[in-house]
Ligand code: KIV
């Protein structure tokens with residue numbers, strides 16, 4: 001596969017996302033979510049880790065029977081038993097991908113695996129070759145890549161490619177890297193792998209320092225052509241790169257990045273809300289793109305600007321991500337123009353003097369409550385002498 005400009009979206013909401021505390025999903029719930037992800041236009045859905053649970057095996061089989069157009073991946077350790085279980089689970093898929101991983105950093109080699117560099121290389125070669133015996137599409141992840149000695153990381157990537165892997169993932173497993181570092185790492189690893197234009201290099205960034213999206217973007221600048229991410233950014237600890245954010249950066253700043261995704265962006269909010277309901281974990285109001293405040297304006301200056309030209313305070317259209325419209329929230333910081341506009345929408349057309357009076361009453365109400373709703377405005381107008 002050539003390194004084409006389109007960025008592939010590998011969604012791992014059902015695997016890495018589900019690993020976040022309190023986010024586990026039953027097989028039928030995973031199926032509902034997988035349908036939404038397919039409609040959203042993700043390229044690859046990672047459905048789970050079959051060797052870890054019967055529930056993940058069931059989920060893979062349910063999803064595989066129904067979603068025939070999307071590539072379906074499952075995660076597997078570099079162990080013969082895991083690979084056999086994963087290959088069996090993937091029999092249900094029309095487009096199967098086996099995703100193998102093994103830690104590569106010195107810290108993990110010494111304390112987690114107790115393996116030498118040579119043993120890691122042997123295991124990568126043996127298990128990637130074995131996985132290729134079952135499916136054509138094999139991805140290899142060098143866990144903790146961003147804390148791995150770079151000469152060794154390049155060696156690992158070469159061995160995985162020589163054994164048949166067609167996607168090489170370089171995860172920032174603990175969210176430790178920075179944009180500049182990861183951009184350079186991708187550039188150098190890609191340069192170190194022979195015939196690298198046949199391989200898709202992938203970024204998988206965690207959010208421990210709040211840099212997962214920035215680091216994924218930098219990885220793209222360094223040559224990554226697949227991004228692994230989750231809806232609402234759910235995932236281990238502080239989560240993974242958020243799908244809605246990376247997709248919208250690539251769309252809104254397309255003139256700069258030139259690479260887009262296949263994401264059907266007006267479905268973003270609906271998909272986010274579905275996941276919030278399924279796992280019972282709401283996103284914060286100020287979450288980019290899908291948070292309730294993402295297109296809400298309260299201050300008088302911003303509302304006034306928005307009424308003249310929405311571009312003054314919005315860099316994308318709410319409709320493009322699935323919200324019905326921007327919201328002018330009426331509260332203590334709102335100005336007369338916004339109150340007037342809302343009153344007109346409710347059918348009250350006031351003269352200048354009347355509006356002044358009502359606006360004073362509105363301000364008094366704001367001292368008692370944070371937000372003034374349409375119902376509040378209507379009550380206010382009923383009690384007002386200016387009613388027309
Ligand atoms: O964060 C990570 O390194 C992972 C791998 C298993 C891909 O989730």
Ligand code: ZN
Pocket residue numbers: 016171173204206236
């Ligand atoms: Zn991860």
